[in-house]
Amino acid sequence: KQEVTQIPAALSVPEGENLVLNCSFTDSAIYNLQWFRQDPGKGLTSLLLIQSSQREQTSGRLNASLDKSSGRSTLYIAASQPGDSATYLCAVRTGGYNKLIFGAGTRLAVHP
Amino acid sequence: DTAVSQTPKYLVTQMGNDKSIKCEQNLGHDTMYWYKQDSKKFLKIMFSYNNKELIINETVPNRFSPKSPDKAHLNLHINSLELGDSAVYFCASSPAGGTYEQYFGPGTRLTVT
Numbered sequence: 412k413q414e415v416t417q418i419p420a421a422l423s424v425p426e427g428e429n430l431v432l433n434c435s436f437t438d439s440a441i442y443n444l445q446w447f448r449q450d451p452g453k454g455l456t457s458l459l460l461i462q463s464s465q466r467e468q469t470s471g472r473l474n475a476s477l478d479k480s481s482g483r484s485t486l487y488i489a490a491s492q493p494g495d496s497a498t499y500l501c502a503v504r505t506g507g508y509n510k511l512i513f514g515a516g517t518r519l520a521v522h523p
Numbered sequence: 524d525t526a527v528s529q530t531p532k533y534l535v536t537q538m539g540n541d542k543s544i545k546c547e548q549n550l551g552h553d554t555m556y557w558y559k560q561d562s563k564k565f566l567k568i569m570f571s572y573n574n575k576e577l578i579i580n581e582t583v584p585n586r587f588s589p590k591s592p593d594k595a596h597l598n599l600h601i602n603s604l605e606l607g608d609s610a611v612y613f614c615a616s617s618p619a620g621g622t623y624e625q626y627f628g629p630g631t632r633l634t635v636t
Binding site for chain 2: 504
């Protein structure tokens with residue numbers, strides 16, 4: 412049974428820091444991995460999607476890596492800003508029907 | 524021009540009532556989903572429909588019944604609401620090919636009193 416774990420559960424950093432959020436999954440047979448952002452009381456915004464054959468994806472200040480064999484992904488945020496404050500969710504697509512299995516998320520607070 | 528929309532945004536009701544949540548997507552996607560986010564913020568899939576056909580049905584009580592009148596709409600009807608049904612329910616959609624990237628709606632916060 413696929414399980415997704417995200418560490419740390421919460422993170423508070425000063426503005427400008429580079430930071431890394433971690434995601435691990437127990438079954439390496441995944442099709443892809445998505446990183447989402449969730450703002451309080453809002454829906455999920457897809458940040459990056461990495462196919463199982465890819466090693467990383469970049470979008471602006473965000474870089475996500477995937478090591479399928481070890482069951483790990485990291486989301487790197489460069490030069491963090493207060494606007495980055497949100498909960499970041501990692502989800503893996505598993506099985507033939509595009510089912511996403513989510514981690515519990517990392518709650519990020521970036522203070523000025 | 525919202526991609527995935529849900530109504531209502533908030534729903535407060537009493538135990539035992541029956542309620543529905545509606546979802547619509549204008550992305551032309553073939554597949555739609557319902558997820559539940561509980562008080563601990565854990566998101567879990569409930570159902571998935573592909574071209575109006577049910578393809579994922581997780582271990583969800585029979586009181587929950589999804590209905591897809593067409594591939595752009597997926598509604599969730601809940602009978603005999605219980606306190607434990609209080610959660611945020613998210614609708615999502617994805618194409619049936621390519622990256623299968625899922626796009627989420629804004630969520631419906633259901634509170635059962």
